[in-house]
Amino acid sequence: MQMKKISTLYFSPTNTTKSVVDTIASVYSNNITNYNITLDRNIEINDFKEDELLIIGMPVYGGRIPSIIKDTLKKLKAQNTLCIPVVVYGNRAFEDALLELSDCLEECGFKIVSAAAFIGEHSYGAEIAGGRPNDDDLNIAKEFALKSIEKISKADTIDNLEKISIPGNHPYKESAPSAVYWGPQTLDTCNDCGLCKDVCPMGIIDKENSKLITDVTKCIHCCACVKSCPQNAKVMTSEMYNKFRGFLISNYSQVQKQPELFI
Numbered sequence: 001m002q003m004k005k006i007s008t009l010y011f012s013p014t015n016t017t018k019s020v021v022d023t024i025a026s027v028y029s030n031n032i033t034n035y036n037i038t039l040d041r042n043i044e045i046n047d048f049k050e051d052e053l054l055i056i057g058m059p060v061y062g063g064r065i066p067s068i069i070k071d072t073l074k075k076l077k078a079q080n081t082l083c084i085p086v087v088v089y090g091n092r093a094f095e096d097a098l099l100e101l102s103d104c105l106e107e108c109g110f111k112i113v114s115a116a117a118f119i120g121e122h123s124y125g126a127e128i129a130g131g132r133p134n135d136d137d138l139n140i141a142k143e144f145a146l147k148s149i150e151k152i153s154k155a156d157t158i159d160n161l162e163k164i165s166i167p168g169n170h171p172y173k174e175s176a177p178s179a180v181y182w183g184p185q186t187l188d189t190c191n192d193c194g195l196c197k198d199v200c201p202m203g204i205i206d207k208e209n210s211k212l213i214t215d216v217t218k219c220i221h222c223c224a225c226v227k228s229c230p231q232n233a234k235v236m237t238s239e240m241y242n243k244f245r246g247f248l249i250s251n252y253s254q255v256q257k258q259p260e261l262f263i
């Protein structure tokens with residue numbers, strides 16, 4: 001089979017998912033249509049055709065894909081379009097996220113070629129998988145892309161594409177409760193440069209005064225604002241955050257999980 005067009009699509013507040021998806025795509029072609037839905041989940045996305053390939057990446061939130069991107073995923077339209085779903089998780093576990101993403105894509109009319117789970121620096125701090133995906137991870141991402149190309153070129157029709165088995169459970173793990181209202185605080189060292197407001201996927205950092213969160217009930221705790229601040233002035237201080245971060249550091253800062261590929 002030949003592919004006439006390659007597209008990428010991702011949600012990636014702290015850019016680890018972007019890095020993995022871009023690396024996979026770089027092996028295919030330089031001419032790639034990119035849909036980055038991090039800041040805008042309503043961007044226009046063209047319908048996908050049979051001779052196209054979509055590489056799609058999502059971070060793992062609570063063992064699932066982030067709930068805020070589900071409406072965007074449901075709107076995708078494909079006609080037997082080849083697809084490579086990828087999840088990126090913070091060295092704890094990806095649980096049902098890859099299965100959930102793959103199920104959503106199949107419901108939209110995509111045909112799964114291969115799938116993968118990679119590790120990215122945890123949103124809650126560089127103590128957990130700091131610097132990942134690293135060079136080794138990105139080399140594995142390139143090998144994964146090459147093996148996926150080989151699989152596509154060996155299959156003469158879509159029906160001959162060997163089905164893969166993706167780990168996870170039905171029903172999926174229960175989503176984390178949505179009514180947990182905490183968000184970042186701003187220290188006095190903030191110089192109002194505005195960088196944090198430009199990366200907030202929920203648009204809840206005040207346009208006129210970046211020290212203010214306009215609606216904390218919408219915060220998804222992605223930590224894009226925290227990680228983007230050159231002054232280290234955006235910080236998470238809630239008891240729940242500190243407890244969870246402590247748990248992650250105790251249990252997942254000494255182990256280095258490896259990417260898992262399903263081809």
Ligand SMILES: Cc1cc2nc3c(=O)[nH]c(=O)nc-3n(C[C@H](O)[C@H](O)[C@H](O)COP(=O)(O)O)c2cc1C
Nearest residue numbers: 013014015016017059062063090092093120122123
């Ligand atoms: C709300 C939230 C929930 C998360 N849940 C998990 C999880 O269940 N397992 C895990 O290993 N990492 C988890 N992470 C860490 C992210 O999956 C990881 O840092 C990922 O690389 C972030 O992707 P991004 O850089 O594209 O934003 C979570 C992060 C956030 C913000």
Ligand code: SF4
Nearest residue numbers: 190193194196210229
């Ligand atoms: S990025 Fe940091 S210094 Fe800049 S406005 Fe935001 S909190 Fe303030």
Ligand code: SF4
Nearest residue numbers: 200219220222223225
């Ligand atoms: S305010 Fe909340 S949603 Fe916005 S970037 Fe910061 S952590 Fe993410």
